[in-house]
Amino acid sequence: MHSNKEIFVTAFALFSLFFGAGNLILPPLLGFQAGGLWWLVALGFCLSAVLIPIFGILAHAKLQGTIFDFGKKVSPTFSLVYSILIYAISVSLPSPRTAAVTHEIAIDPFFGSSPWYTSIVYFALVFLFVINRSKILSIIGKLLTPAIIIILLLIIGVALFSHDFAFGITIFDSPFTDGILEGYQTFDAIGAVVVGGVIIVSINIKKKDAPYEEKKTLIRRAGWLAGLGLFLIYAGLIITGALMHGEFDAGISRTALLSGISTKTLGGTANLFLSILVSLACFTTAVGIVTGTADFVKHRFRDSQQAYLITALIGCVLGVVMGQFNVDYIIAVALPALMFLYPITIVLILLNVVPERFAAPKVFKAVVIATCIFSIPDFMGSVGFPLFPKGGTFSWIPLQDYSMGWVLPALVVFVVSNLNTTPQKKV
Structure with missing residues (x-):
């Protein structure tokens, strides 16, 4: 049997897997634009950004495999093409988006430098970490998530207790489905398919002698606990955005809104601290995406280190090119790919569950x-x-x-x- 401590440790690992810093910029603007229907938007957003990804982890627990195993029942060729598309999208969009978020939240407000400089320096550092496979990032990652959660809970708490529950008018024709579609932009269902296996492998190593059903129960309970945590944070950020509908311009960007909410609730010092934490968390995400993609290509080329290096370099060059655009532009560019790949990912997850x-x-x-x-x-x-x-x-x-x-x-x-x-x- 597993203890409550094991369940909480595993739940926190799963929470950290999905809790990307880039995701933080999505819920506040959703709430800001949803008005009194924020709760409908929150339900839709959490359906695609929380429930489906947790199902993805449960599917991994059942399969005990990799991304390739998700689609192999369709055909090996389909599964290979699907895997290549997912990794190509990952290094082309969510990875560069982390650089854009870093620039808009932590660099531009304080230095006003060109986004080109930010993305070049950012992905040069990403490349160095990827080729050296440093363990420093995993150590930093364990400290980052709790620190960000504490600040977010303070922001949400201050907003809830210092604002009247008066909401604006929604701009959405269908808040629930708009919430679902915005949840696509978290890339969390894709994240569950791509890196969810890492959690499963680590559990198998720690509990190698435990029966399969016991490990599956541990993952299931931890998964639902992690999902509850994500739901509370996302819903809290959405209602926070809704409560502040009258304090910012209607055309405010996602990153500017997150920074503005942080400053209004906790002050400038806390906003600076949050900016640094979010930037570090973005960096660890980018390193993880590029490393995972390079590992996949290396495996396909018979463990070729040259294939690993070339893939890492291409991933970082793509990051520089795309990362100098603003966050809202990258989100708009990502939409067509997500409209096609996300439904396929969702059905593969559900079919494997x-x-x-x-x-x-x-x-x-x-x-x-x-x-x-x-x-x-x-x-x-x-x-x-x-x-x-x-x-x-x-x-x-x-x-x-x-x-x-x-x-x-x-x-x-x-x-x-x-x-x-x-x-x-x-x-």
Whole structure:
């Protein structure tokens, strides 16, 4: 049996895995724009940014594998292509976004320097840490998360007790689905698939003699506890943004709002401290993404150290190029890729969580194909070429007008393909 201490330690490790500093800039603006419907936005955001990622960890606990294992029931070729796309997106968007967040929160307000300088220095340091695989970052990471959590709880607490519960008018037509789509930008479901296996491996090392079911129970309880922590922080930041609707300009950026809220609640010194912590946390995230991508390529090229170095260099060069753009631009650029890859990631996570009898290879193939097909209109719409305009022929498909037209087709195909799949007899 596992103790409460083991559950809390594992829960904290999982919390730290998902609690990226870049994610902190998303909830406050959601609340700021949601007005009195902040709670609907919070539910939607936490569905895609908390619940699905935790399911991803549970899927890893079941599979005991890597990102490649998530899609292998569709086909090895699909799984390889999916893995390559995920890693390519990771080094091209969320990794550079950490540099942009660092510049906007910690560099520009105090030095006013060019974002080019920030991203060049930032990714030069990332490259040095990646090729040296220093353990310093893991030690720093263990201290960063608790410090950031304490400051955030203080910000949320001060906001709740110093503001009247009066909210503005929402700008969202559908707060719940808008919250879900903004949750895509956390990349947490992708994070669960990519690096969730690291947590599972470490648990297996520490409890190598424990029965499989005992380890699975530990991960499940810790997962739900970590999810509760994420929900409280995200919901707290969303309501904080909603309470401060009248204190900032409507067109304020995500990073400026987080800094502004921090200054108004705790003062300039605390905001400076938060800026430093967020920057360090962003840096550890970037190093983790580039290292993970380089490790993947190294493994595909028979443990070639040269492949590792070249991938790390390419990842850092991409980081410099993309990292000099502002955060809101990077988020806008990421949207089309997320509109296509996130639904696929969600269905792969859910298919790997459901009982084996409902997840035969035939079911995997059918559901993933349906999801891919019905994600194309959402992808095209996000780049300005809607295939199914609002109010058009295909508006009868539930959620089609909200860029989530894949949900019902995937569910229908899941049910139908299971009805037409003969259960395998045990030999």
